[in-house]
Amino acid sequence: MRKFMVFTLVLFMAGLVFMAETAEKITVYLSGPEEMINALEKEFEAERGDVLDIFLTGCGPLRQKVWAEMEAGKIHADVIWGSDPLIFFVLQENGMLEKYVSPNEKFIKPEYVYEDSDFVIANSRYGVIMYNEELIAESDAPVSFDELTDSKWKDLVGIADINFSSTALAIVSSIWEIYGGNWEFFERMKDNGIMMTRKNSEVPSRIEEGELLLGIAPHDSVLRLQNKAKKEGYKSILAIAWPEEGAISLERPLAIVKNEKRSEGKEKLTHDFVDFMLSRKAQQITVKFGFISVRGDLNAPAGMPADFTVFKVNWKKLADKQLELRDEFKELMLR
């Protein structure tokens, strides 16, 4: 028994050491594919050492965490990289963000520049329709969001649940705006047995697995799954239909959290991180994972069409109404 107690004590002490504070680092809250975040972290730390404390989670939990900390009066992150602009307008209004103009901002395309904002758009993606091309011929594939309400797709269309995903709230709000500010589309989708997933990336996964036939989600995960299939030697059955109402432009903002007590060293690191994220090198990494670069000097990822309609969302307007829209959507789905 003595050995056992010594063993437990050693483990206990090891645990305390394990949890002890380490050297000066900045904390970054973000969401996104793990491999991409790892590649970005590796690149940023190559010259600086272990300086990033990354909190990677789904866009829903990220939004919940940031919002909870904002309500409590202190956001524990130094930098936040979100999946859509909805919460960033609220953070800015509450004076939680620090304005920083990166020297790399001059490379950003005008459509991604928000005047008078305390955040910067780091990259983007599009909310699109995706489907199983093995079971749905291209000629039969829906070309608009509206066609998804057809009864032939009953119980076969998926979308991420706004209870779990912040991007889903952004997509749902955008479609609400596309439909002239009413819930008609989702009322019909509910009648058509729309299925929910916990994350956006689950939508193409469920389609590839045969659980769903179609879905609405950001395009980047389809490109990644197609690449995965190619790399591992099996045939991908995923295809994208670019909706004629317009692919929803889902911009991913990056911002420094205001903290007057932050040390000089940490402050410099936060600026370096923003500069890095807007650099050509970092943008190339995100393009490799299917995202759209905000820089004018980089091409779109492979697999994107040359021409398609884009629906430019009025994020400021939706940000002001987001809680109302969230509650209305939930009420509609539970009805």
Place this chain on the structure above:
Amino acid sequence: MPYIFGSKGKTHLKNSGVNKGITRITGNSSFIFIISALMIVFLIVYPSSILILESFGISKGNFENFGFSSYVSIFKNIHTFNAVKNTLIIGAGTTLFALTLGVFLAFLVCRTDFPLKKYVNWMVFMSFVIPHYILGISWIEMFGRNGYFNRIFVYVTGQNTRPFSAYSVISVVIVLGLHLYPIVFMAVSNAIRKGDHSLEEAASISGATRFKVFRDITLPLIMPTVLSIGLFVFSRSIANFGVSALLLVPIYEETLTTRVFYALNDLDLRGASSVSIVLVSISGLVFLIQYFLTKNKNYSSINSNEKNTNTISLGKLKYPLTVFTVLFLFCGSVLPVVSIFASSFLKRWGLPFTFENLTLKNYTDIFTNPKTFNAFSNSIVYGLIASAMAITASLMIVRMTMRSKSRGVKILSFFSSMPMAIPNTVLAIAAILAWNGPPFELYSTPWILIVTFAALFMPICMKNIAGLMEQIDPKLVEAARISGADGFGAMKDIILPMVFPGIKSALIISLLISLREIPISMMLHSSGTETVGVLLFDMRSNSGSYETTSAIAVIIIALCFLGRLFTEKGKKRRKYGKLSERNMQKIRKHSGAERRQFEY
């Protein structure tokens, strides 16, 4: 000098005799009482009180929003009723399913000439070690739109219809029923084995049919156990979050636990607290019913002479029952494991099982991913520290319970067992409210997970330690005290070695829970404090599919299996702890007490 207020003042410790009803506890005892009371207040009473206050709008001492509005609004909301309805259907359905299956199998194995008893035990054990969330995933792999059963149906019939669906309230009932029936089986088996079967024999001799014997003799004998374990199954199933989230989210159905989670996502802390209190009230009511039903009632008489009992012949039913049981257990226990195991080697779940679609990459990815290693080590380290805290508090409380009947000790004992009736989702909400600001800012640190795990483990540790502590002969401790040992000396040399198997078993069970727990981990983790539960709940989405989760599931099942085997082995080897020869010599030397054989 501290006092403990007691109802009867009965204690073998010093009684001042001045104030009736007040028991004075001196020296080490008062110190131990204060320490353990502080631990229980910190781990359980404080978070629970904050939760209750928050539900009435009292936050951080601010009474401005005090009122019943959140309760009024949740009871006015039609969707709350739907969530309550689903929760109760899941509770009642799971209990019925698990009881029917568990009692049937226990009777078959313990009382009849069923030929495959050993295999039934193994299959039940297999069901027992599969975490419920993983069972849920295997359910989707089997009955999803492109699940194995639908694929077989399409292949066999040639039709393009898929009759099976994985997502429904009934699916949750079946998955939880399959997860919880082993507990019923084990409890009822024990009751049947210990029952006096001469009554059954007498009834048979008097001409009663087998069914009549079962209905009139066997069933009433095991009824207290069935009721008690049934209520336990009910409370566990209404408290479940993982399976409900997995199988009900896709169809936008809610239970009370998912509603708490959603309210938290919407930062409606007051709403989350009120729904939590509703959930705890249902759970608490169940435990109260259980307490009153089983209090001072034991219908079964003890007859340890198990070998002398006559087994009941199944007659013509023997083979049909065997086929039915084997088929059922194969589907309920073996298939989920086979499905998870097979999927863990696929490049992509949903691909046909051909050689070119198989890979080891899912496993190599897990073992080379630092996040996976971090999650496993976090679960183990947090589990160890939390169980060390819970075991320390339990040792002190159980020891005091045995020495004193004072009201203070009873209250302490009650509060330490209270988390048994609190769903994990609610424990997490209480932790967020209690530790997210002064005076204790544990939010965003590993300690919020550790103290909440410690609260969760308290009843388990209490139960494991109390059982063995009660069997310690008080004379032995007295002998040590007479020999000059102080309270701590007696604890170190006599009590600890004796209850060591209980401590070990509590530690292993706690570690197994920390490896599979989801709601607390999901709601309380932060950067770098992700546990295996977070990995399981999130990984499917991050990697995009079931194949990686299946590989993690295989590792967890293997760990759980090893853990259980380890505890079972420990139980078989010795029922009680042993005193070291050195300690025994000390006692003999000073008191001349008779040597007693402790090792069995």
